[in-house]
Amino acid sequence: MNQKNLASELEALPNLSMTINTSRTSKLRKRLWKERYLFLLLLPGLLYFIVYRYVPMLGNIIAFQDYSPFRGFLNSEWVGLQHFQKIFSDQEVIRVLWNTIYLSFLQIAFAFPIPIVLAIMLNELKSERYKRIVQSILYLPHFLSWVVVIGIATIFLKTEGLVNRLITPLFGIEPIAFLQEPGWFMPLVILEVIWKEAGWGTIIFLASLAGVSPSLYEAAVVDGAGRWRQIWHITLPALRSTIIILLILRLGTVLDSGFEQIFLMLNPFTIEAGNVLDTYVYFLGIQQSDFSFGTAVGLFKSVVGFVLILSANWLAKRFGDEGVF
Amino acid sequence: MRFHKSLTERISGMMNASLLGLLALLMIFPFYYIFAVSFTSYEEYVASELILWPKRWVLDAYTYIFNAKEFIRSLGVTIFITVVGCLANLLFTATMAYAMTRNIWGQRTFLLLVVFTFVFHAGMIPTYLIVKATGLIDSYWSLILPNLINPFNLIVFRQFFLNIPSELNEAAVIDGANDLQVFTKVIIPLSKPAFAAFGLFYAVLQWNTYFTAILYLNDPAKFTIQVILRQIVILNDAANTLTSAARDAAIAESMPPVETIGMAAILIATLPILLVYPFLQKHFAKGVMVGSVKG
Numbered sequence: 247m248n249q250k251n252l253a254s255e256l257e258a259l260p261n262l263s264m265t266i267n268t269s270r271t272s273k274l275r276k277r278l279w280k281e282r283y284l285f286l287l288l289l290p291g292l293l294y295f296i297v298y299r300y301v302p303m304l305g306n307i308i309a310f311q312d313y314s315p316f317r318g319f320l321n322s323e324w325v326g327l328q329h330f331q332k333i334f335s336d337q338e339v340i341r342v343l344w345n346t347i348y349l350s351f352l353q354i355a356f357a358f359p360i361p362i363v364l365a366i367m368l369n370e371l372k373s374e375r376y377k378r379i380v381q382s383i384l385y386l387p388h389f390l391s392w393v394v395v396i397g398i399a400t401i402f403l404k405t406e407g408l409v410n411r412l413i414t415p416l417f418g419i420e421p422i423a424f425l426q427e428p429g430w431f432m433p434l435v436i437l438e439v440i441w442k443e444a445g446w447g448t449i450i451f452l453a454s455l456a457g458v459s460p461s462l463y464e465a466a467v468v469d470g471a472g473r474w475r476q477i478w479h480i481t482l483p484a485l486r487s488t489i490i491i492l493l494i495l496r497l498g499t500v501l502d503s504g505f506e507q508i509f510l511m512l513n514p515f516t517i518e519a520g521n522v523l524d525t526y527v528y529f530l531g532i533q534q535s536d537f538s539f540g541t542a543v544g545l546f547k548s549v550v551g552f553v554l555i556l557s558a559n560w561l562a563k564r565f566g567d568e569g570v571f
Numbered sequence: 572m573r574f575h576k577s578l579t580e581r582i583s584g585m586m587n588a589s590l591l592g593l594l595a596l597l598m599i600f601p602f603y604y605i606f607a608v609s610f611t612s613y614e615e616y617v618a619s620e621l622i623l624w625p626k627r628w629v630l631d632a633y634t635y636i637f638n639a640k641e642f643i644r645s646l647g648v649t650i651f652i653t654v655v656g657c658l659a660n661l662l663f664t665a666t667m668a669y670a671m672t673r674n675i676w677g678q679r680t681f682l683l684l685v686v687f688t689f690v691f692h693a694g695m696i697p698t699y700l701i702v703k704a705t706g707l708i709d710s711y712w713s714l715i716l717p718n719l720i721n722p723f724n725l726i727v728f729r730q731f732f733l734n735i736p737s738e739l740n741e742a743a744v745i746d747g748a749n750d751l752q753v754f755t756k757v758i759i760p761l762s763k764p765a766f767a768a769f770g771l772f773y774a775v776l777q778w779n780t781y782f783t784a785i786l787y788l789n790d791p792a793k794f795t796i797q798v799i800l801r802q803i804v805i806l807n808d809a810a811n812t813l814t815s816a817a818r819d820a821a822i823a824e825s826m827p828p829v830e831t832i833g834m835a836a837i838l839i840a841t842l843p844i845l846l847v848y849p850f851l852q853k854h855f856a857k858g859v860m861v862g863s864v865k866g
Contacts, residue, residue, distance in 0.1 A: 283750035284670045291667025294719045305697030383595040391779035393797040397804035531696035544694035
């Protein structure tokens with residue numbers, strides 16, 4: 247009796263699951279139909295992400311091939327990890343990698359702290375009007391293109407430019423070839439980044455300072471704290487978590503150097519001192535059509551960047567903040 | 572004692588204010604200098620060390636530049652991609668962002684799909700090969716389509732839409748509107764500030780287009796203003812860039828004002844940014860864009 251029941255139950259099961267299935271698909275169909283206009287809005291964007299963001303990710307398979315444009319993605323010869331082995335044995339790649347990381351650390355050491363100092367200084371200003379005027383000037387360079395910024399730098403720094411015209415008689419020296427001298431490359435990159443982005447970078451710090459209650463400062467004044475002690479005990483602690491988060495996230499992007507700036511500053515004299523991963527991939531893959539090796543270097547960069555960003559975000563979360571993702 | 576403290580405080584406050592003022596001056600000095608020199612005659616520029624105010628204001632550099640067909644054409648190209656590109660950016664960012672605020676099938680997957688592109692980049696060469704495979708090389712669309720949607724702007728835009736009370740949605744639906752009508756009749760009118768802000772930011776990006784132009788364009792006739800600007804100023808090669816003007820100058824046997832051409836070109840390429848800057852500022856001051864600074 248029992249057995250028979252079980253058997254009939256078992257028999258009934260597939261049927262049951264099938265009815266669930268069909269009701270599920272019909273439910274889904276109904277839902278999609280109901281949401282058809284929303285999907286109409288979503289679709290163009292989705293298509294964009296698939297075609298120009300995800301298909302290229304799949305295109306990275308050519309890093310494992312000897313890609314030839316005539317044979318295409320599928321028929322090119324597979325070479326395994328050959329290109330990746332070359333990354334770690336090629337002297338040039340290692341130098342480029344070093345340049346990239348060195349530049350990032352210079353940026354963190356010299357360009358990163360400046361917006362913090364600027365934000366504190368701006369926060370100390372009494373007159374709102376004056377503050378707004380200074381802010382408008384400091385934010386402006388952010389919106390200029392790198393071509394304009396480096397164009398301006400070129401006009402000022404070339405051997406017959408204004409800087410040399412002023413310093414040569416002053417110090418009685420020969421004109422300095424700022425733009426050709428390899429030793430000047432990295433300092434100039436940092437200075438340009440500071441000129442362009444330091445003002446804009448203050449926004450996020452000023453936003454954290456806007457949340458500080460004025461009563462804290464009032465209480466500090468009552469306790470006899472001067473300006474410096476107020477900065478030390480109220481302003482800086484208020485910025486602490488923002489500074490830590492931004493610093494950690496910056497560490498997650500040590501392999502990004504900003505292609506446009508470096509590319510525009512490179513010339514035959516500075517290529518060795520200034521070539522970074524982004525520009526190296528461009529020269530190799532686009533100009534010399536070494537697609538596979540260029541892609542391998544790019545993929546190496548993407549994967550390391552991916553791991554770094556996720557670790558940075560994890561670290562940021564451990565510092566008690568919500569992280570970014 | 573009390574007086575003493577407030578005096579040092581006042582002094583340090585004044586020093587802080589003047590230091591910031593000095594920094595601000597240092598920031599705009601390059602602009603001012605380039606502005607002044609672009610109106611200086613070549614002879615005066617070569618003869619004097621520092622020009623703060625031209626003895627004689629001349630338009631040589633500007634006449635030369637506006638005589639160059641190459642420069643005018645690049646301005647035209649850049650205006651075209653700025654207008655069309657910015658509109659396309661806005662349209663597709665807004666539609667996708669809005670659809671992603673609604674509880675549609677697979678919404679989590681779509682969100683993940685977008686956020687993943689923050690952390691993993693496809694890479695320059697595979698992207699180049701796909702742009703090539705989709706037939707965009709040497710087409711103006713190569714400057715627009717591969718960067719149609721900025722994922723970060725998409726997320727911030729979505730955040731903006733999420734802040735619109737859903738009661739407004741529901742009320743419109745009760746009145747018999749479908750989702751498309753809700754978007755065009757309710758959401759868009761309520762989001763004008765967001766459209767203005769993102770529109771301006773996208774427009775600035777398009778105007779400054781350089782990387783995609785050198786990556787995807789080979790035909791000099793299609794070069795954007797930034798590409799031309801680099802050749803004139805950074806490579807110091809006005810003669811081979813602005814060939815039509817150089818030819819005219821050679822026929823007229825006049826020396827082109829080499830140095831000042833570059834400065835005039837920089838000024839012209841910066842002018843549109845300066846013009847929209849007050850509006851940009853209004854928007855990021857309001858905090859609409861503070862989220863996007865986070866990256």
